Amino acid sequence: MFEKLVIHKTLRVPASTGAAGDGAAVARQLDAALLDVGFSASRALLEHIGGLAPGPAIDLAATVVSAVRELVGDHVRHNAYFVGFPHDVPDTVEFWVQRLRAAVLAGGSAATDEQLLALLGAGLVNLLELPGYGTYQHTYDELLAAHDAFVAAAGDRLTVLHLGETAEREVERLYLALAGSTAPLGEADLAILSELAVACADGPQPPAVPVRENRAVLNGIRLVLGRPLVAVDTTTDVLRLACHVSNGDASLAVPTRFRAFPRRERRVLLAALDAVVGANPGKLGDVARFAEPWKRLGERLHPHEYPQWPHAREVFTVARGERRVTGIAGRAEAAIRAGAIAPAASVLTAAPGLLLRNADRLLRQASAAERAAVVDAVAGALGSASGRVLCSLREHVANRLTPAPTRMFANRSRRAWVGRDTRPTLPVELVAELSDRLDAEIAARLPEPAHPLLVDPDVLGVALPLSGKAAESGFAVLPRGSRAAVPGGLLRFFMYWRQTRKRTDYDLSVLLLDEEFHTAGQVSWTNYHHDGMVHSGDITDARDGATEFIDVPLTVGGAYVVPQVNIYAGESFEEVAESMFGYQTRARDQGGAPFDARTVRARSQLRGQGRIALPMVFARGADGWQAVWLHLYLHGRPAFNRVEGNTYTTADRVRALVERQYLTMSYLVERWSTKAPVALWTGEPPAGPVTYVGIDAPEGLPEGSDVYTLDRLGELLPA
Structure with missing residues (x-):
């Protein structure tokens, strides 16, 4: 059931428990099929399949091939609008005139080129109404027939698949890794965790669940299945759980409409609240921060009907404002506003993670007399905070020696804002002291390797995977800020989407920036050619799926190549049935169809909030080109987004990310x-x-x- 999922996540193939026999022929066929999509089977995997009876061997081989094709985006047909792409792509205006002439001739009239160009220049033409515009004029088989055979090269990707344990053991292993992750998971992994939690509810559980959204997912399943809750140690854990089982936002960033809870579930939630507050009444300090959700939840839980849990009722008393309880964050904020920075740091020592997240602010605002006390408080908190917080602070202080030209704020939805960095820099000696202390603490906590x-x-x-929110799911997708060398002489971007209900027009575009992050050109549906770059043609309807390509020779001028996906019309990235972005690297003379799985270096899903996707940027350096992962979305307009309309906002975000030092x-x-x-x-x-x-x-x-x-x-x- 989960075999494909395991292969997608781990590149390990669960071992079959099928009957033994002679599957050698199937193993040979699998090896050849995998090579066609840029994969190879390890010797152990081939031997395992070769030792199975033909039936189980064929079943396992079919699962493997299907899984890896989906992984690199080869499970769909990537057609191009211009059948000869990247050759025989006309000039943009010339092509529009051809389509316009076809429309005029279809109406029984005729017009000169000058008249047609005048119509285009006056903006009186709807391209969508021109015959043949935006829809494929040839089949996928005709596209393949128009291209020479692909010539394999030594630099083509070859990814090894390894033999794993049984499917049950691999699923358990994946479940424990996701549930016990020390970093927040992305949306796709949270969905996977929810599926696996059902299958693994009665099996081994992780010794700890550090991430609170993970707790909400696990406890949501356990609540429905009637299992005891795990790792509930704050009132907010219960609120997150209630949001999750109501199909709301467990991160609490978006208001949730709570569903009705059966009496059994109400008892579980109220008992959990009562235990948390009864063990530590100070936990009521978290309630005021989420007073409105608590009040709405109280209307569903009816705490007054359960006198056996008086501490749970206190939560809703605080939420309604009938009792005032100030938490650690509130007391610290009051001290900061009063100018008492050292006392504020002292208050925050009770919450080491919160203290370290506020360390920069405290150090900037502390007077010379207070700074030593703040540094001591921060140093004292290092031993108690999580390793992820330590790494985040280490990365932060490394970027505080010089003011950044722009400061970027990226949220969990991968939306980003930029602004001027008005903070004064931290003193060199202070950054050095904090860095040394953090380095020592991080090194002491690293797991001891059993081997060299x-x-x-x-x-x-x-980049260190400090949060799964800063990445998409897919193949060879790296966290935001990661860098990877780009081989070959040609980049080929591809973008595929398939609409769900209504006509949806996505546009793949490339923005070229110079060394100062100024616009140096673009390629899009409005400009098919620039400095050797070529667009494959505009597709405006994806009821059966559609793909657009852009070729970028690595001899292109400019310092940064920024591919982006603009939603021109129709469904959002979260509404379409499927959407993906990826890039291939090729030698200039390899030939072949526009898409070949063997040349795919990375493929990511497009599932963020926003109307413009910025998956990555390609930067020219002294040692060649590098791919730098962005994983960002811009708000954009409700419709008609074009690369020409967001050059400034794109350049700002690219600059902020490229110039930041990430911990790798x-x-x-x-x-x-x-x-x-x-x-x-x-x-x-x-x-x-x-x-x-x-x-x-x-x-x-x-x-x-x-x-x-x-x-x-x-x-x-x-x-």
């Missing part, structure tokens, strides 16, 4: 070098077991090696 470290150089530029895996590797020998992976298998850290696992690692790949990098964060 073997590190793939490609993983060093991956290279930082953790440096800390580890004091605990174990560290070597870089060169392609030669080591002599003995190692702790391997990389994007994906290579073939040939010795038995007993510990392997940490992209799906497990979060496990390496300090505890």
Whole structure:
């Protein structure tokens, strides 16, 4: 049931429990089929399939091929508007005139080129009404027939699939990893966790559930199934749970319309509230922050009907304002407003994470006499805060030596705002002291490797996965701020979408920026050519799915290439049946159809809130081009978004992100070098077991090696 999911998340194939037999022929066919989509099976996987009876072997092989095709976006047909793309793409205006002439001739009239151009220039033409505009004029098979065969190259991607344990064990392993994650999960992973929580409700549970949204998901399932709740230690945990089971927002950022709760569920929720407040009445200090949701929830839970839980009733008394309880955050804020910074820091020592998140503000506002006390409070909190908070603060202070030209604020929905950075910089000696203390604490908390470290150089530029909210699901998708080298001589962007109910027009575009982040050109449906870049043509209806491509030779002028997806009309990214963005790298003479799975370097879903998607930027550096992941969405207009209309806002966000120093895996590797020998992976298998850290696992690692790949990098964060 979950075999595909396991393959998508881990690149591990669950072992079949089918009958033994001779499946060698199936194994050979699978190996060939995988190579066609840029994958290969490990020796152990091929041997496992070869040892199965033909029936189970075929079933497992079919699941594997289907899963990896979906992973790289090869499960749909990527047609292009111009059948010869990237060749034979006309000039934009010339093409529009052709479509307009066809419309005029269809009406029994004739017009000169000058008359047709005048109509276009006056804006009196609706392109959607022109014959053949925005809809495919050829089949997918005709597209394939128009292209030469693909020529494989040494630089094409080849990703290894490994044999896992049984499906039950792999599902359990994935469930425990997601449920016990130390970083917040993205929307897609939260949905997966919800599915797995049902299947694993009676199995092993993680020793701790640090992320509160994860608790809400797990407890939502457990509430419905009648299982005891886990890890409820604040009143807000109960509120999140009520929101989640009401199909609302467990992060509490968006108001929830609570459903009716059966009496059994009301008893569970009120008993949990009573236990939390009874054990620590100070937890009532969190209630006022969410007073309105609490009042609405009280109308559904009827706490007055349950006199056996008096502490639970106190929650709603505070929410209604009949009793005033000031929490730690409120007391600290009052002290800051009164100018008492050192006392505010002292109050926050009771909440180490909150203190560290406010460290910059306290240090900026502290007087010279108070600064030492604030530094001592911050230093004292390092040992109690979570490792994720420590890494976040370490990254923050590294960016506080010089003022940033623009300051970007990105929320959990991957929407971003920018503004001027008006904060005074922190003193050099203070940044150095905090950095040294953080480095020591983070290094002390890193897990002790059982073997020497073997590190793939490609993983060093991956930003630490401090939050799954800063990424999309997909294939080879890296956290925001991650950098990866771009091989080959040609970038090919692809964007696919399929509408649900109404005509939906997405537009793939590229904005070119110079070294100063000024506009240096663009390619879109309004401009098919610029400086060697080529657009595949505008598709305006995706009832059966549609794809647009843009080719970018890496000889292009400019310093930054910014692909973006604009919603011109129709359904949002969250409403369409499917939408994705990805990029391929190719040699200029490889030929083949516009889409070939073997050249796909990354593919991400497009599921954010906003009308303009900025998945990534490509930056030219001294050592060549690098892909830098953005995972951002702009609000945009309700309709008719175009690349020309958002050049300024796009450039601001690109600059803010590109110029920020992100904490990457290279930082953790440096800390580890004091605990174990560290070597870089060169392609030669080591002599003995190692702790391997990389994007994906290579073939040939010795038995007993510990392997940490992209799906497990979060496990390496300090505890």
